Amino acid sequence: MAVIVHPGRHTQLSLDEVTQIYLRRKRFWDDGATIVPLNLPSQVTLRARFSRLVLNQTEARLADYWNRQYFYGILPPATLASTEAVRRYVASDPNAIGYVPASEVDGSVRVILQLE
Amino acid sequence: MSTAGSQSDTKYDRPSLVLRVALFVQLLVVIVSPAVWANPVNQPPPSIASAEPETFGLATPLGRLSYQVGRGLRVGNTGLVLGGFTTAEAERLEGGKRSGGLDQVNFLAFIDPVPYLHLFTELELGDLAILESGQEGVRSGGKLEVKRLYLDFGMSDALNIRFGKFLTPIGRWNVVRIEPLLWTTSDPVIVDQVFDKTVTGAMVHGLVFPPGGALSYSLYGTFLNPFDVPSDEHPAKRNAGARLEWADLRGWTVGASYFASELQKGKWHHLGGTDLLWQPHARVEVSGEAVFGKGSLEDGTLWGLYAQTVVETVRTLYLVGRYERFDPSGERPVNLFDLGLAWVPVPYLRLKADYLIADHLGEFSEPGLRISLSLLF
Numbered sequence: 259m260a261v262i263v264h265p266g267r268h269t270q271l272s273l274d275e276v277t278q279i280y281l282r283r284k285r286f287w288d289d290g291a292t293i294v295p296l297n298l299p300s301q302v303t304l305r306a307r308f309s310r311l312v313l314n315q316t317e318a319r320l321a322d323y324w325n326r327q328y329f330y331g332i333l334p335p336a337t338l339a340s341t342e343a344v345r346r347y348v349a350s351d352p353n354a355i356g357y358v359p360a361s362e363v364d365g366s367v368r369v370i371l372q373l374e
Numbered sequence: 375m376s377t378a379g380s381q382s383d384t385k386y387d388r389p390s391l392v393l394r395v396a397l398f399v400q401l402l403v404v405i406v407s408p409a410v411w412a413n414p415v416n417q418p419p420p421s422i423a424s425a426e427p428e429t430f431g432l433a434t435p436l437g438r439l440s441y442q443v444g445r446g447l448r449v450g451n452t453g454l455v456l457g458g459f460t461t462a463e464a465e466r467l468e469g470g471k472r473s474g475g476l477d478q479v480n481f482l483a484f485i486d487p488v489p490y491l492h493l494f495t496e497l498e499l500g501d502l503a504i505l506e507s508g509q510e511g512v513r514s515g516g517k518l519e520v521k522r523l524y525l526d527f528g529m530s531d532a533l534n535i536r537f538g539k540f541l542t543p544i545g546r547w548n549v550v551r552i553e554p555l556l557w558t559t560s561d562p563v564i565v566d567q568v569f570d571k572t573v574t575g576a577m578v579h580g581l582v583f584p585p586g587g588a589l590s591y592s593l594y595g596t597f598l599n600p601f602d603v604p605s606d607e608h609p610a611k612r613n614a615g616a617r618l619e620w621a622d623l624r625g626w627t628v629g630a631s632y633f634a635s636e637l638q639k640g641k642w643h644h645l646g647g648t649d650l651l652w653q654p655h656a657r658v659e660v661s662g663e664a665v666f667g668k669g670s671l672e673d674g675t676l677w678g679l680y681a682q683t684v685v686e687t688v689r690t691l692y693l694v695g696r697y698e699r700f701d702p703s704g705e706r707p708v709n710l711f712d713l714g715l716a717w718v719p720v721p722y723l724r725l726k727a728d729y730l731i732a733d734h735l736g737e738f739s740e741p742g743l744r745i746s747l748s749l750l751f
Contacts (some may be wrong), residue, residue, distance in 0.1 A: 316656045325750060328445060333393075
């Protein structure tokens with residue numbers, strides 16, 4: 259699995275930082291732009307793997323976490339229908355970040371983190 | 375020269391005025407444009423269809439009205455989200471009091487008109503339909519209260535400024551004290567009886583990210599008269615506080631809070647507290663808080679603590695146990711045990727039943743059985 263950003267974004271991110279982005283705690287890139295994290299639908303296997311590797315929480319715990327955030331008006335990352343949609347979006351938006359299978363990465367996006 | 379100059383000025387002023395009006399109209403159009411008010415975080419480009427799960431949806435001129443239970447109604451491309459929560463409760467206390475009904479419905483509304491602004495409000499419609507032993511008929515007041523109303527402005531993760539009425543950031547419980555998010559039907563005494571639940575003023579808050587977690591801080595104070603306070607609450611005229619919290623990515627969070635309140639002119643009360651959340655296992659959660667000092671609601675030194683454990687026994691059914699001790703100044707300390715079950719069949723619905731045991735009956739203890747059903751909508 260590869261965590262991808264727009265090719266014009268040269269920031270390096272650690273696994274911890276990706277976690278904070280997907281928990282909507284870290285909201286800004288270093289240049290001050292708002293980060294747009296993208297997720298996959300909950301039934302997609304890759305999302306479950308991402309949640310386990312990056313967020314390190316069960317779906318029930320995550321649901322509880324997002325309930326608490328909702329109480330403050332913070333919603334989970336936007337969800338796109340497929341990994342292709344995520345790749346296309348990231349290629350078009352310099353502020354977006356997403357994850358796709360490593361085999362689907364092409365020149366339209368830049369890999370900032372590889373997850374096994 | 376002066377006449378010519380005057381004519382020249384007049385000639386110059388006319389297009390300037392027209393230009394100003396045109397710019398104003400243009401600005402107005404831009405401001406009311408859905409594209410500007412749209413929340414970019416939740417807006418995929420048009421070529422990519424959103425896969426957000428919908429409970430129902432409807433195409434409108436404003437864009438798609440999309441409702442997801444537990445996550446609210448997204449009003450088209452405006453970025454506005456409307457939601458809320460409600461709770462039905464029943465209790466049978468050891469003193470003989472029985473009551474039940476639909477106590478309140480709370481509505482949430484929030485919007486990020488531009489990436490650096492977050493507007494949020496919570497309105498509570500209370501006393502909807504309550505039945506109480508010893509009273510005839512259904513009591514229904516229907517009073518409306520602004521529970522929270524604030525504007526968050528932030529250009530970075532580390533520095534944000536909040537103005538308005540917000541929950542006092544002391545400990546863990548007070549900042550999420552709503553039934554659909556809590557494991558028991560009753561609040562610990564140290565959360566309910568010691569400090570003001572809300573602050574009307576300003577708060578500077580932020581997050582930094584050392585390896586392994588997030589360190590958050592908040593500094594806040596009242597500089598406005600307490601806003602829309604219920605008649606049974608008497609908040610301090612002025613208060614100030616600070617909180618520091620470390621949220622570790624391995625499943626534990628620890629925090630420390632300080633709160634000062636001026637009950638009478640020149641007489642400040644100081645309260646300190648610490649809190650912990652530990653999730654050692656996917657099915658186990660341990661949390662607790664302790665406070666010491668002089669609260670804003672009682673005179674005299676006090677201390678208290680609670681410790682709570684939640685264990686998922688079988689899937690979606692949780693066993694909950696809480697011990698608390700409260701030692702108010704000049705009164706007999708009370709020890710409370712709360713034991714119960716919580717069933718969470720879906721993340722937005724929570725059915726709870728618990729029994730509160732007290733070592734004696736007193737002002738701070740109302741032992742008995744309580745049941746609640748709460749919904750996040």
